[in-house]
Amino acid sequence: MGVDVVLYRVVGAGPDRRRVSYVPAEVLPDPDDVLLDLLTRARGGGRTPLLDRVDPIGELVVPADRAPQLLAELRRLAEAARAAPELAHLRRLDRLARRCRQDGEMEIRFEGD
Template sequence: MGVDVVLKQVSQPGTSSKRRQLTQVDVAPDGNDVFAGICARSKLPMLSRVDPYGDLILTTAEMPQFIAEVNEELGIASTGPERELLAGLRRLAERCAAETSTELHLEGD
């Protein structure tokens, strides 16, 4: 029931959404359900929207809020695996914020 966080490059030549292509650039896997657990207990608006069984796609415009929420959770993280995963998520989010042709996909099982 983990939630993998995947940075994807978006390519869309022309205006047709049918030509939209996604390429995986980087990933922070949630093999031990660490991120899913953080999201389940979080009271923060964006993280509490994460569905461990569905997908949530975040754009560059949403990265400031996502980064702020990840930083807040990082400040209260109690275990090494939580801190390590959140630091990796922040790195992916910062990269997404800097590269406007990317999206962050939060992919549940």
């Protein structure tokens, strides 16, 4: 039931912005619930308000202009990591967030099952 993270690129954005579409640029799957377990354990306390909104059965969209906040929260989330797979997953997620921050035509989606 994990939470997959997908980096999307905006394509086809015209002047009216109504014909915007998104294509996946990179996917970080969570088949073993590594991210979901970590988010559940760290939820609350006010340290990760953006990540606290991740829904295991829904979707949370993080646009490029929110990537700096996401990166800061990922550092806080790493403090709750207990095992090497969690840290490895966070490193990959950090890389996606950095790509998103560098390119205003990208967004990250946390997609629950």
